[in-house]
Amino acid sequence: MQSLLDMMTDPNSQWILLGCVLLGLCSGVIGCFAYLRKQSLMGDTLAHSALPGICIAFMLTGTKSILLFLIGAGISGLLATFGISWITRYSRIKSDAAMGIVLSSFFGLGIVLLTQIQHSDYGNQSGLDKFLFGQAASMIGSDVQTMLIVCAFIVIACTLLFKEFKLISFDPGFARGLGFPVGVLEQLLMFFIVVAVVVGIQAVGVVLVAALLITPAVSARYWTDRLGIMVVMSGLFGALAGVVGTWLSSTTASLPTGPISVLASTLLFIVSLLFGPRRGLLAKRIVRSRARQTLMEEQKSRMRDLVKEGSSL
Amino acid sequence: MTDFWVLLTGALVASCCAILGCFLVLRRMSMIGDAISHSVLPGIVIAFMMSGSRDSFIMLLGASVLGLITVFLIQLFQQSGVQADASIGVVFTALFAIGVVLVSLNLKNVDIDLDCVLYGEIAHVHWNTWEMSGMDMGPKAVWMLGITLLIIIGVISLFYKQFKLCAFDPALAAAIGIPVALFHYLLMGLVSMATVSSFESVGAILVVGMLIIPASAAYLLTDRLGAMIFISVAIGIASTGIGYGVSIVLDASIAGCMVCAAAVLFILAFLLSPSHGLVARKLRRRTLSGNTAV
Numbered sequence: 001m002q003s004l005l006d007m008m009t010d011p012n013s014q015w016i017l018l019g020c021v022l023l024g025l026c027s028g029v030i031g032c033f034a035y036l037r038k039q040s041l042m043g044d045t046l047a048h049s050a051l052p053g054i055c056i057a058f059m060l061t062g063t064k065s066i067l068l069f070l071i072g073a074g075i076s077g078l079l080a081t082f083g084i085s086w087i088t089r090y091s092r093i094k095s096d097a098a099m100g101i102v103l104s105s106f107f108g109l110g111i112v113l114l115t116q117i118q119h120s121d122y123g124n125q126s127g128l129d130k131f132l133f134g135q136a137a138s139m140i141g142s143d144v145q146t147m148l149i150v151c152a153f154i155v156i157a158c159t160l161l162f163k164e165f166k167l168i169s170f171d172p173g174f175a176r177g178l179g180f181p182v183g184v185l186e187q188l189l190m191f192f193i194v195v196a197v198v199v200g201i202q203a204v205g206v207v208l209v210a211a212l213l214i215t216p217a218v219s220a221r222y223w224t225d226r227l228g229i230m231v232v233m234s235g236l237f238g239a240l241a242g243v244v245g246t247w248l249s250s251t252t253a254s255l256p257t258g259p260i261s262v263l264a265s266t267l268l269f270i271v272s273l274l275f276g277p278r279r280g281l282l283a284k285r286i287v288r289s290r291a292r293q294t295l296m297e298e299q300k301s302r303m304r305d306l307v308k309e310g311s312s313l
Numbered sequence: 314m315t316d317f318w319v320l321l322t323g324a325l326v327a328s329c330c331a332i333l334g335c336f337l338v339l340r341r342m343s344m345i346g347d348a349i350s351h352s353v354l355p356g357i358v359i360a361f362m363m364s365g366s367r368d369s370f371i372m373l374l375g376a377s378v379l380g381l382i383t384v385f386l387i388q389l390f391q392q393s394g395v396q397a398d399a400s401i402g403v404v405f406t407a408l409f410a411i412g413v414v415l416v417s418l419n420l421k422n423v424d425i426d427l428d429c430v431l432y433g434e435i436a437h438v439h440w441n442t443w444e445m446s447g448m449d450m451g452p453k454a455v456w457m458l459g460i461t462l463l464i465i466i467g468v469i470s471l472f473y474k475q476f477k478l479c480a481f482d483p484a485l486a487a488a489i490g491i492p493v494a495l496f497h498y499l500l501m502g503l504v505s506m507a508t509v510s511s512f513e514s515v516g517a518i519l520v521v522g523m524l525i526i527p528a529s530a531a532y533l534l535t536d537r538l539g540a541m542i543f544i545s546v547a548i549g550i551a552s553t554g555i556g557y558g559v560s561i562v563l564d565a566s567i568a569g570c571m572v573c574a575a576a577v578l579f580i581l582a583f584l585l586s587p588s589h590g591l592v593a594r595k596l597r598r599r600t601l602s603g604n605t606a607v
Contacts, residue, residue, distance in 0.1 A: 035396065035399055038396055038398060039398075040396065040398045040399040040401075040402045041344055041398045041401060041402055043402070044347075044402060087583065090583075090591050090594075091533055091583055091589055091591070092532070092533070092589060093338075093529050093532065093533070094338075094341050094343075096341050096342070096343045096344045096398075097338045097341070097343040097525055097528075097529050097532075099343070099344060100343040100344060100346070100347055100521055100522075100524070100525035100526075100529075101522075101525055101526050101529055101576070101579060103347070103521065104519060104521045104522030104525065104526060104572055104576075105522065105526065105572060105573065105575070105576030105579075107519070107522070107572070108519055108522055108568070108569045108570075108571075108572030108573045108575075108576065109569070109573055109576075110569075111519070111566045111568065111569030111572075112560075112563070112565045112566055112569040112570055112573060114566070114569075115564075115565040115566040115569065116563070116564075116565055119564055119565075207351060207406070207409050208406050208409060208410055208413075210402050210406055211402065211403070211406030211407070211410070213402075214399050214402035214403055214406070215402075215403050215406065215407075217399075218395055218396075218399050218400075218403055221395075254417050254418060255414065255417065255418070256413060256414065256417050258410075258413075259409075259410035259411075259413040259414045259417075260410075260414065262406055262407065262410040263407065263410050263411065263414065266403065266406075266407040266410070269403060273390070273393065279394060281393060
């Protein structure tokens with residue numbers, strides 16, 4: 001507990017803690033919609049395809065600013081989503097293979113660009129590869145301020161557009177019938193996912209950023225059937241995982257923050273899987289055993305009636 | 314000599330991945346291939362920690378076990394009501410996180426490099442050679458990939474009929490009495506083996522590219538499974554050659570260039586395939602509308 005207090009008072013850790021909490025919160029919120037729209041792995045694809053965008057942004061400007069990376073990654077992420085939809089629309093390749101193709105070709109291009117950067121004489125290129133594995137400890141005040149603005153923007157936008165997003169998550173056809181601009185809303189949601197992913201890459205890295213989107217949303221799904229509650233819970237789960245990750249990694253040397261947050265989030269998922277009301281494995285087993293008991297009792301009483309009838313005859 | 318070994322390694326990686334990729338693409342399990350390629354990381358690290366050496370065969374075993382655990386967990390979560398793609402995402406990120414934590418806990422005495430696991434370095438292949446009674450037998454990676462390729466070819470050609478039926482109509486296969494689950498796990502075991510033997514040379518993430526891209530391109534070029542496998546292997550090997558050439562010209566990552574070359578070949582197939590290509594479709598539509606107009 002002492003270490004927790006230390007962490008709370010140390011200004012450097014405060015930034016990291018705040019950053020991880022914000023990140024967990026906003027990707028948890030946006031992840032719910034991605035999960036319901038069956039686009040969970042989109043986060044993974046977008047994270048990988050952000051790499052060439054980040055590299056090109058760095059090559060053009062020569063600076064490492066999270067805002068520029070955000071723009072570069074956003075553009076290449078949007079290109080990736082267009083690529084996936086082109087491949088699935090104009091050929092017989094299914095969406096999973098299309099995702100794999102786009103993911104690996106963008107990432108391959110990114111690696112090529114990365115080696116180009118490393119072999120040429122850009123000034124402060126060191127630390128660019130930290131973006132790939134993520135290093136939450138490298139976050140500084142200005143990064144967290146950018147994250148704060150971005151996360152606040154996403155959360156507010158999701159609150160304002162909650163009704164619309166809810167509709168396109170469950171029944172896009174009905175939404176179109178009501179006259180909502182479904183295409184625009186879908187692109188907007190995709191754009192938010194891109195933003196959440198790009199912000200997350202710095203903290204947890206390309207591979208694990210998918211977990212920030214998926215795992216809290218799946219866990220929250222076990223506790224409720226209402227979207228509003230699910231979104232709030234998912235955001236809280238994400239934030240909690242961020243706190244645990246920062247705390248554990250600051251108390252133990254050489255424990256990376258990002259992976260620990262992901263593992264904390266997975267632990268929450270396992271708890272939800274086991275103990276969730278109605279959907280959890282334990283609840284299901286209880287329901288099943290109760291059903292079996294009532295069935296047995298019914299059968300017993302019916303047998304008793306039959307025996308009674310038989311003896312009265 | 315370096316060129317020869319790099320090209321041979323690349324061609325072996327491409328062949329292993331291209332054969333298995335056909336079945337993954339047909340069974341719509343491409344992203345499971347992606348998941349396996351990430352989640353073998355803890356298997357590699359644990360095998361390394363237990364054996365203390367970079368003996369490739371122990372790593373191969375550890376990683377194959379982890380690959381099977383991944384598939385098992387994904388199916389378990391799917392059966393308990395999680396969406397298919399979400400359960401893939403949850404499982405591979407969790408296992409990958411365990412792998413990263415294990416690596417960073419043992420950072421001081423481990424010569425496993427995260428960069429190397431993820432990106433691979435095919436140019437280093439010829440330095441890590443296997444010596445037998447003083448004789449230089451060539452790079453270890455080539456031997457391992459060669460054995461993996463032999464196993465893959467052996468298993469696939471032995472059970473070709475069964476794999477084919479499982480790929481196209483699992484329900485019929487089950488009705489005939491083929492153990493579909495067994496073949497599913499066999500295929501996944503082979504995929505993990507291919508991933509592990511390739512990860513040192515092309516890296517965990519680009520293995521996905523070699524698995525899926527050539528197979529998808531071949532899927533656009535033919536309607537026969539046998540032909541698809543051969544075309545896929547040919548595209549894989551061609552992209553290895555092109556990629557290596559380009560990487561020398563650009564002085565860039567070899568594995569990255571190989572995947573980019575595969576992507577370019579895929580785009581060509583996507584546009585120009587005689588049966589399923591974009592251009593052929595447009596032309597067919599034009600002649601059709603021309604006929605109806607007349």
